[in-house]
Amino acid sequence: GAGVSQTPSNKVTEKGKYVELRCDPISGHTALYWYRQSLGQGPEFLIYFQGTGAADDSGLPNDRFFAVRPEGSVSTLKIQRTERGDSAVYLCASSVQGAGELFFGEGSRLTVL
Amino acid sequence: QKEVEQNSGPLSVPEGAIASLNCTYSDRVSQSFFWYRQYSGKSPELIMSIYSNGDKEDGRFTAQLNKASQYVSLLIRDSQPSDSATYLCAVVSMDTGRRALTFGSGTRLQVQP
Numbered sequence: 746g747a748g749v750s751q752t753p754s755n756k757v758t759e760k761g762k763y764v765e766l767r768c769d770p771i772s773g774h775t776a777l778y779w780y781r782q783s784l785g786q787g788p789e790f791l792i793y794f795q796g797t798g799a800a801d802d803s804g805l806p807n808d809r810f811f812a813v814r815p816e817g818s819v820s821t822l823k824i825q826r827t828e829r830g831d832s833a834v835y836l837c838a839s840s841v842q843g844a845g846e847l848f849f850g851e852g853s854r855l856t857v858l
Numbered sequence: 859q860k861e862v863e864q865n866s867g868p869l870s871v872p873e874g875a876i877a878s879l880n881c882t883y884s885d886r887v888s889q890s891f892f893w894y895r896q897y898s899g900k901s902p903e904l905i906m907s908i909y910s911n912g913d914k915e916d917g918r919f920t921a922q923l924n925k926a927s928q929y930v931s932l933l934i935r936d937s938q939p940s941d942s943a944t945y946l947c948a949v950v951s952m953d954t955g956r957r958a959l960t961f962g963s964g965t966r967l968q969v970q971p
Contacts, residue, residue, distance in 0.1 A: 778958055778959075780961075785866070785963070786963050786964075787862075787946050787948075787961035787962050787963045787964050788902065788946070788959075788961045789961075790958050790959070790960065790961075793957060793958040800957065801957060801958060804958075836901055836902075845890045845891075845892045845907060845948065845950055845959050846892070846904055846907060847902075847904065847959065848904075849901035849902050849903070850901060851900070851901050852901050
């Protein structure tokens with residue numbers, strides 16, 4: 746597709762379960778970002794990939810969160826032992842080289858019961 | 859102190875008026891500044907970028923940057939009801955060494971027909 750694609754669009758899970766969120770960036774974009782957004786807040790940075798490597802993972806809140814981008818295209822955000830506080834919209838964005846002009850996907854809304 | 863601060867609003871203006879949205883940032887060496895628009899339930903989309911002091915105009919939008927005062931603003935001329943959205947200010951902050959955008963919490967704009 747032409748834009749950033751995220752799946753699933755909605756995920757409801759129970760506390761303690763494992764969740765994977767997928768992002769397919771715009772073709773040719775080397776930089777990929779994960780943010781999460783809670784109601785009434787701006788997007789909060791989680792991790793940034795340049796190619797296959799995590800260039801900056803300083804925003805990951807704890808070791809329950811992990812993300813990969815093995816082939817430099819699709820990325821998966823993995824959350825272990827989910828907690829109710831993890832409930833948010835998880836946004837993926839890509840850009841040509843890693844600058845501020847980001848193209849966002851529609852997000853994955855995660856609800857932890 | 860938050861890195862990027864915005865008044866949450868709502869800012870209400872009549873149709874046809876000028877809407878003025880303001881943003882301050884804490885890192886003196888921030889270099890890149892962006893305004894994103896986010897409609898309710900949608901993901902952010904880039905509307906303006908500005909990198910040097912002064913004004914930058916694009917259609918009905920004007921971004922203004924004053925690095926000495928550490929603020930950036932967005933003016934929307936001839937405001938339309940379709941401009942009603944949350945406007946997110948974002949910066950690349952060299953202080954944190956992060957090459958990803960740091961977002962403010964956004965200002966909600968309501969344009970009254």
